[in-house]
Amino acid sequence: MRQVPPTHRRGRLGSRGRAVPQRTCVGCRVRAAKSDLLRLVAVEGVLVPDHRGRLPGRGAYLHPDPACLELAERRRAFPRALRLAGPLDAGPIRSGIGLR
């Protein structure tokens, strides 16, 4: 029996057949390719999209989908994912989601 690493079992493969980095959406909790998710970071209490993956600090990953944003907010997933205590303003995300 051939051993298949867990990440390869249902992971998506890149164009050249290699496993791509995966992250879990903080909204729907579904794992997806990192490139399919929007990285969010908190800057002074405001959630901002990190389109280039360059902003420092902890990031939370979310599908660029209003439904996932709503789920994440309802479950207070952002403070948990970012290890922050206070509430976060998701306004910029809400207006920018889906635009990428």
Ligand SMILES: [Zn+2]
């Ligand atoms: Zn999602």
